[in-house]
Amino acid sequence: MKRAPLLFLNVFAIATCGLIYELLAGTLSSYVLGDSVTQFSIIIGIYLFAMGVGSYLSRFIEKNVADKFIEVELGVAVMGGFSAPLLFLTFANLSYFSIVLYGVVLVIGTLVGLEIPLLMRILKDDLDFKDLISRVLAFDYIGALVASLLFPIFLVPRLGLNRTSLLFGMINAGVAVWGTWLLFPLIKSNVTIMRVRGAVILVLLAIAFIKADKLTTLAEDALFADNIIYAKSSPYQRIVVTKGKTGYALFLNGNLQFNSFDEYRYHEALVHPAFAAYQGAPKRILVLGGGDGLALREIEKYSSVDFIQLVDLDPDMTNVSNAVPALGELNRHSFADPRVHVTHADAFVWLDSTDTEPFDIAIVDFPDPNNFALGKLYTSRFYSLLKKKLTADSAVVIQTTSPLVARKSFWCIVKTLESVGFAVRPYQTTVPSFGIWGYALCKLKPFDQPAKPPPGLELHFLTDNSFASMFEFTGDTSRPEEDIEINRLDNQALVRYYEAEWKRFEQ
């Protein structure tokens, strides 16, 4: 049997695997650490350097080259194959993540760097030097091309990062096991033991491959379509800003909060109806949530306002517009306005424990109630606490998720507001990034729905003619006949409705 051509197939496989691991590390690090340009260039640099280290180390291997080659293959299979799962599991602890990441890249790079020199030394007896170099390097580069095409087109969309990593680990292990036959005459140590080890590694990788679903749901669903330009894990949430064709988008824990191309629709519809419903000139405004400063931008259009209290949980959130200048421009540097006073606190705890003068208007703009900590911000208890911060004439608006996608959730919030004595005027509008989106406009006494936005404002979305239509509900968004629970602290009914309704849209 002529083994050279088959060994070139090995070169091809090895090269493909090697580049895949590099791409995996680059993708994962730019996802977790943000800033893909920096991350990819650091990963590529470390990886190539480590390959150089590996190549250098190959000179210290003098005897039993074939044995060592198979050992190295098995090493790559384990390290490379489990690299993505390992990095996924390290996600939770970001302080370790970069250490593990660069460590893994160094080890894999070094092992991959050992492969080709060892293989060339095995092949050197079958071919002359000129042929050897040209063919090995040619297969090496073809492998790299195949990997770089397969990775974005097929592997990531179809298999996901974990399975890709495990699959190529299996290919490496396969090369090793196959090598025990191919290089049989050259192998000095016990071939059976080698094959058993190879088989064990293959089986482990295969098991992980089958079970990979559970790992994948851990984080991969949060992979973003656009480039990440800012990413930070605060103690409260993971903040990610992306930039794409349509503009900037902000995600909290993977959930879209706004996209710059249509956020004005959302924020004009959030802020101005409450001002329109308030009789007189509002002075004191309370904003709960809204750390992106976009609602502030709309509020600051009113000259009667002399005090804006914003309460947001996360200092990193209110700082995003400093960290990402484009967002500062988008909110027109709304935090710099001297009328704005920022407090970092959980709004529930703040309402429960802080004495303030009452507010004329309250804008409540929290993320959707997808967990219990957020769910409490939509409970009757929360709204009772909010009432204590209002006057009899105050107007309140609350973002209330999508009445189309989460119809029961939407009406659950309305009903909860009614249960503590608010008169509620629900309304909805279309925000393309989100879909049909809902709000609840409330006062502590019955009131007529406002007919048009307050005059004299610079608005892009709201018009006098279209304003009233926001208060119309269609057949698929109107209040359902069925009984809906009030969201209380001791039942958190809303979180359960919300989860059930949005789950229908998960894959």
Add this chain to the structure above:
Amino acid sequence: MDLSRRELLTLFLGAPAAFVACQISAPSKFPDGEIIGQSASLGHVLREGRSFEVSPDNWESRSAVIVGAGVAGLTAAWQFRKQGLDDFLILELEKEAGGTARRGTGDPVGYPWGAHYLPVPFKENTELVVLLDEMSLFDGRDANGELLVKEQYLCREPEERLFFKGRWYEGLYPSVGATDEDKRQYSEFQKQIDHWVNWRDSKGRRAFILPVEQCSDDAEATALDKITFGNWLAQNGFTSERLIWYCDYACRDDYGSKVDQTSAWAGLFYFCSRVRKSGEESQPFITVPEGNGQFVDHFVQGLGDRLRKGTAVVSITPSEKGVDVVCFNGGTLRGIHAEHVIYASPMFTAPWVISGFREDPPFAASEFQHNAWFVANLRLKDRPKPRFQKDFPLAWDNVIYDSPGLGYVTATHQKGIDYGPTILTYYYPMCAEPNGRTTLFNYDWKQLADVCLTDLSRAHSEIYDLVERLDVMRWGHAMISPRPNFIWSGIREKAAKPYRNIHFAHTDLGGVALFEEAFYHGLRAAKEVVTAKTQKR
């Protein structure tokens, strides 16, 4: 430069690996802390049987003296004041009132040292309803007249979670991975519960209701008291491991004893007494960060110097006119001539304190046996992180399956404080150990802290990094033990009768260590005293 292969490998490959390894194997931190309270030594002075001479200047007179400022004693004081009997003293051995309902003060919230919730009473428990109403815990009543407790006092969702096979799940019964047989047995168990919830005797009484005094004494129900709950489960064909764990957990949680140490009557009492009708949910829980300390605080308000803490009652001697009480306070022996005494301390102590009791016992005090516990309060700089995205989040009550401990309660939960520092209260009944109480007092702080942290680290590997302080309370006589042939043996009725002018009031007399029982007996004893005084006049 001539590097060997090994050196080179170390240089390039070893560095990151070594770095990570150093971080992982760094010696795990151990928090500060101490053992708090429970004056066992002071309590044990009583056993020495010394004689106590009070100087004549140190005598005073009162209409009534309450011995013990736990919930029973405090309830008696509350009732006295409501009935216009203001001339009383309440003497407490410990530095703080409250007994096992004591609380600690902390930042950002207070925390319990023992009892941490009260199920919403049925409307029929009218006197308890009066108390809660006085504390303005109610919003009103529903159409059926049942009480509506204000939202902020009802245990906030998520209420419970269970750490089972490496993950957190909602609820206490582990339903994940249950076999069909497990499910069948669980639903069969629920049918048994329903049967007993709906059961009525010929007088229309329920088998299980609070207070125990109102439970049926019909032989069909009380026969359950003759066997252990473990036996009852076996006799009814319940073999499912997870169901037995669930029942065992329930017994340990409410009584501090295992399923094989608890009477079947008490076991079923746990499941049935707070369910109105079959198929309905158990009554919701009233709770605040400091647990039942909120009731203690309410009771203590307005007692002023009538409450004397750090006061050990050393002898109670019935006399011609009433009762002479001798106590030890701040190094001085003081005496009180009282017309009546309410003895609101654990029953087993009566023979050591009440003169003449041992010579001619009105009841066998040694029948009142107690289970030992320890409770730890852990101050955390931050919450443990979920290991898996789908892990059910931190709840109020967090239980670890197959643990000798009972898990922990999150003090900040009820206040909606969901981020940052918190306080966890960890409960451990000493029922797995053969000599629980002796073992408990042989352990020092470090050993008890180690038990707690080792247990918690199974679910939260980072617990050592998060805990800043860990204090421990040892409860040598935490809870009356509802072992078989105790509750319905007749001993409780005997002990609830006054001995001369001494009236007994304690949860012990209910046979189950519950707030409702302490409240009931405190109230009953106070009324007995007031009635006796009125009749005398």
